[in-house]
Amino acid sequence: MKLKSLNPELMPLNSMPAAKGYYYIPPFWGPMFLTRHEERILDGEEGLGQQKAMEILTALGKIFDAEKLIPINSAHLSGVSYKTIGEGGLQFLDSLKGEAQVRVKTTLNPAGMDLERWRDMGVNPHFADRQIAIIDSYRSLGVQTCCTCTPYLHHNVPRLGEHVAWAESNALSFVNSVIGARTNREGGPGALAAAIIGKTPLYGLHLEENRHPSVIVEADIGDDMLSHSLLGQVVGKKLGNAVPYFRGIDPDIDRLKTMAAAMAAAGAIALFHVEGVTPMDLEYELNDLERIEVDFSDIEEAKESLTSGKEPDLIALGCPHLSEVEMREIATLLETRERKRDIEVWFCTNRRVKELCPREVATLEKFGKVVCDTCMVVAPIEDHHECTGTNSAKACNYLPGLCSQKVVCDTTKGLLELIS
Ligand code: F3S
Secondary structure: OEEEOOOOOOEEOOOOOOOOEEEOOOOOOOOOEEOHHHHHHHOOOOOHHHHHHHHHHHHHHHHOOOOEEEEOOEEEEOOOOHHHHHHHHHHHHHHHOOOOOOOOEEEEOOEOOOOOOOOOOOOOHHHHHHHHHHHHHHHHOOOEOOOOOOHHHOOOOOOOOOEOEEOOHHHHHHHHHHHOOEOOOOOHHHHHHHHHHOEEEOOHHHOHHHOOOOEEEEEEOOOOHHHHHHHHHHHHHHHOOOOEEEEOOOOOHHHHHHHHHHHHHHOOOOOOEEOOOOOOOOOOOOOOOEEEEEEHHHHHHHHHHHOOOOOOOEEEEEEEEEOHHHHHHHHHHHOOOOOOOOOEEEEEEOHHHHHHOHHHHHHHHOOOEEEEOEOOOOOOHHHOOOEEEEOOHHHHHHHHHHHOOEEEEOOHHHHHOOOO
8 A cells, every 4th residue: 555745855654644655554663754765766766676675674674663764885795605595595686687786885795615716615616606696696786796704904994983784793793893883783685775775774783872881891811812702702692782891801903803703603792892992982881881701711611612523624714804914923823834734724815815915825825725705604615524623703603503514613823733
């Protein structure tokens, strides 16, 4: 049933009398205002692709009680690997070809393979063919096909206070927390719809009142990378979707990204603050907040709980994708060593980082493969491997279920000592 516009640019969709130009919205949904232009899009006047996207955004907005749509500056999309979206996902993307274009800078999460050296990874030609079709579909929509889960380091860097619509849990948590941009925890379709319309519903972490810390975490865990990942694991598991405020740590960018990834995988945390580190740390009143403590024994316990295997036949580093600094650190660790055992090793990163680190890439390639565009979780590793060693709590969470793997959780140094 259609309803008619009385006149204003902004009218609540479900509080209007029946009249032309407004959609009937079932009464259990909250009021949501659309501009006349948004209404025309919903009406299909600007094409099927935009209409589909607007339908997704208005449905989300009503479920979450958003008052209206707001403009965004960028989007980041998940749902790229053929392993995770399959034929259904490819058909949906194909249905948008020629029907829609993204309106804001939009980047893409890892695919199921290195788009150039997929044969080296043992990916079968059918999978490769479908994966390339998915990438082509995204490209036809105007999406930048960088295929990385760390676009915030190079390809797509939001600014403090900007509204964006990002999927990929580590990335959206990083831009919310470390950069101070504002995004909800978008799914693939929601982020794509937002990219096509250039807007997102105003609710959740776009609103200041939902960005306040809710729990103080006093951490005593040391400085190494794995401990920060496991801190994310402990806190994510314990706090679910709270907004933690960390004290007692001084993480660099790489530690922040591994924490963000683990908290989002073990729980649903999409925003955190770190005293003296993240941009909004001084903005909030902390007096009445609950406190929890995390120490070395919690970290050790988390490591044990994530470990289910003994002898990895794949060692995979780079979850989230390795930065230039991490590539340098690994190269330094390996420089004076020789490869002694024949275990498959992947160093997962993005193509930009690979280009920026030719010397490090040369060192790493003596011990394994520098793999771009993909990662150990979204590639079909289960076709060739049974047990994966990783230094990422996020990967440890997903490898058993998504890749049928046993897992060895260890430090970068500990894992590389298995081969050198
Ligand atoms: Fe990135 Fe894959 Fe880990 S998408 S965060 S490397 S699971």
